[in-house]
Amino acid sequence: MVARAAHKKPTAIIVGAGIGGTASAARLSQAGFDVTVLEKNDFAGGRCSIFTDPSGKHRFDTGPSLYLIPRLFEEAFKDLGTSLDKEGIKLVKCEPNYRIVFPDKEVVEMSSDLTKMKQEVERWEGEQGFEGFLGFLKEGHAHMELSMIHVLHRNFTSLLSMVRPSLIVNLRKLHPFVSVYTRATKYFKTERMRRAFTFAAMYLVSLFPRRLLPQTGEAHRSPCALRQGMSPFDALGAYNLLQYTEHCEGILYPLGGFAQVPLALQRIAERNGANFRFNSAVKSVTVEAGQARGVELENGEKLKADVVLVNADLVWSMAHLYKETSYSKRLEEKPVSCSSISFYWSMKRKIPELNSHTIFLAEEYREAAPEDRDSVIVLVPVGHISAALPKSSDWDKVVEETRVKVITEIERRLDLTGFRDLIEHETVNTPITWGENNVLAFRPKTRHPTVKNAYFVGASAHPGTGVPIVLAGARMATTQILDDLKMPIPKQWEVSASELATHRTLRDAAGGATLLAALTLLIAIIVALYLRR
Numbered sequence: 297m298v299a300r301a302a303h304k305k306p307t308a309i310i311v312g313a314g315i316g317g318t319a320s321a322a323r324l325s326q327a328g329f330d331v332t333v334l335e336k337n338d339f340a341g342g343r344c345s346i347f348t349d350p351s352g353k354h355r356f357d358t359g360p361s362l363y364l365i366p367r368l369f370e371e372a373f374k375d376l377g378t379s380l381d382k383e384g385i386k387l388v389k390c391e392p393n394y395r396i397v398f399p400d401k402e403v404v405e406m407s408s409d410l411t412k413m414k415q416e417v418e419r420w421e422g423e424q425g426f427e428g429f430l431g432f433l434k435e436g437h438a439h440m441e442l443s444m445i446h447v448l449h450r451n452f453t454s455l456l457s458m459v460r461p462s463l464i465v466n467l468r469k470l471h472p473f474v475s476v477y478t479r480a481t482k483y484f485k486t487e488r489m490r491r492a493f494t495f496a497a498m499y500l501v502s503l504f505p506r507r508l509l510p511q512t513g514e515a516h517r518s519p520c521a522l523r524q525g526m527s528p529f530d531a532l533g534a535y536n537l538l539q540y541t542e543h544c545e546g547i548l549y550p551l552g553g554f555a556q557v558p559l560a561l562q563r564i565a566e567r568n569g570a571n572f573r574f575n576s577a578v579k580s581v582t583v584e585a586g587q588a589r590g591v592e593l594e595n596g597e598k599l600k601a602d603v604v605l606v607n608a609d610l611v612w613s614m615a616h617l618y619k620e621t622s623y624s625k626r627l628e629e630k631p632v633s634c635s636s637i638s639f640y641w642s643m644k645r646k647i648p649e650l651n652s653h654t655i656f657l658a659e660e661y662r663e664a665a666p667e668d669r670d671s672v673i674v675l676v677p678v679g680h681i682s683a684a685l686p687k688s689s690d691w692d693k694v695v696e697e698t699r700v701k702v703i704t705e706i707e708r709r710l711d712l713t714g715f716r717d718l719i720e721h722e723t724v725n726t727p728i729t730w731g732e733n734n735v736l737a738f739r740p741k742t743r744h745p746t747v748k749n750a751y752f753v754g755a756s757a758h759p760g761t762g763v764p765i766v767l768a769g770a771r772m773a774t775t776q777i778l779d780d781l782k783m784p785i786p787k788q789w790e791v792s793a794s795e796l797a798t799h800r801t802l803r804d805a806a807g808g809a810t811l812l813a814a815l816t817l818l819i820a821i822i823v824a825l826y827l828r829r
Contacts, residue, residue, distance in 0.1 A: 305330040306781065309591055309601040311578045311617070314342025315763055316753035317607030318561035319770035322376050324605075325568035327778055327786055332599065333570060334591065336577035341558040342607070343755075344763060349721045354642040355553060356723070360763050361653070363387065363548035364541050365440075368448070368764035369557070375771065375789045376564050383560040387548040394547075394653035396492050397709045404492050408546035420486050428483040432493060435479065436540030442466050443537055448759055448768045471533025479533040491657055496538040497531035547653070557763065581606070581617045581750065588750040591617075603749045603777055610756040618747065637698050642721035649710040656705060695724055742773040743780075751777055 308324050310317045313335035325331045339345060343359035363369070373379050380387070392407040404420070407413055417425040446466060471479055476497055480490045528535075550556045562572060577594040581604050590600035606613045645668060703716045742757050744750035753773040755761035760769075771789070778785050 312607030313340040321565035323774040331570040346553040365764040399659040432483040436536040440537040494528035640723040
């Protein structure tokens with residue numbers, strides 16, 4: 297622990313003002329830290345931000361547009377002594393959740409209205425189809441509750457921290473050895489419904505280790521997912537928790553854009569005394585005697601701190617902000633999930649054929665605008681930049697070819713002629729630009745493996761990507777920091793004793809017999825996985 301005078305506040309530097317950074321700043325400043333947030337851009341929010349086109353009339357969310365798992369948002373703001381409503385965040389419900397347009401032009405509408413879903417499911421599955429749908433949601437609910445208890449409120453600081461009897465006993469119930477697509481085949485008989493209820497693995501992944509799944513012959517032809525997403529043939533069975541939250545809790549959207557969430561967290565942090573410095577790119581983390589002591593900015597300025605928490609891509613941070621190690625090299629060699637090309641189109645008129653969320657599934661499956669116009673965001677799944685993809689100099693050609701194919705498919709499936717002529721302005725993001733904005737796809741730990749008082753938060757750290765998951769990660773990371781520095785955790789956080797125990801080493805575990813039994817079972821699982829390869 298860093299030595300400090302009794303009257304002096306502990307200091308923390310947070311690198312990056314994304315969702316994880318702003319939430320952590322609010323939490324640490326509430327807990328008594330003197331917090332400085334350093335952000336390379338001139339705004340907070342990171343990928344969770346908004347921009348307008350040159351006319352100033354069309355607004356776009358650069359990242360998320362699906363407000364899912366509302367309890368994690370509510371928990372985060374409650375911990376901070378406030379609420380979404382008190383912070384001026386107004387939510388509207390998206391109904392239907394989304395429209396799925398298949399290659400044969402057939403449309404499936406997904407809704408949180410169970411009466412509508414009964415009609416929709418039975419249209420494809422027959423009279424018994426609704427029973428299968430309810431069974432799928434029931435399983436998804438079980439996965440949600442187990443994930444909340446054993447994953448989203450538990451930090452995994454080491455392999456041994458995963459060896460908990462409660463997790464091991466419930467591991468099988470999370471279906472970690474089969475894909476979400478395989479689980480769907482148990483409840484749905486038609487390929488159309490199986491696809492409709494599994495494509496969501498594209499936008500929320502990595503709550504659990506991907507490596508638990510045995511490799512199948514389908515993997516090479518599975519569709520990639522959006523940004524950090526996974527193929528439904530690779531995503532674990534537990535991911536049907538998404539269908540539970542979508543159909544039982546609904547899909548919401550913050551009025552004014554998703555950026556309202558990090559902006560609210562920034563305001564809370566500033567009320568608690570945190571200082572945000574924008575246009576402040578960090579060059580490196582200062583490490584002395586194996587402990588983080590502060591940072592050096594690109595302009596040469598040096599800042600000291602007791603704790604450094606990085607809210608940037610973890611793999612990039614390990615390679616650029618810290619000295620290269622064998623661990624950082626291993627991270628760079630790990631398999632990655634997919635990214636996307638994103639088109640942001642300012643349209644000359646409204647497009648009634650498009651819903652707030654319209655999904656065009658591939659044949660090979662494996663106030664945002666003026667009153668009389670539309671703003672359209674198109675996400676096209678592609679490979680990751682570290683995969684065998686074109687160099688940056690070739691992306692212009694790839695983008696143009698993709699653009700032509702996307703527009704052609706929209707016109708064909710919706711019988712919408714002249715769509716391309718309605719595009720008034722276009723902005724494009726590719727895996728290159730996503731990478732520059734720290735959007736990658738790994739899930740290492742919240743604490744640096746070798747440097748003391750150095751931590752990570754965000755979509756590339758545990759527990760994973762997606763705004764609600766990153767909010768849970770901020771709770772984990774800041775609880776870890778307070779526990780490591782032996783500081784009291786604010787009572788508002790309602791951190792249970794069992795939750796806190798997972799942040800500590802197994803020296804606090806009760807009894808060697810339990811540990812031995814757990815380790816034996818873990819070894820058995822590893823052997824079983826090896827034999828299934």
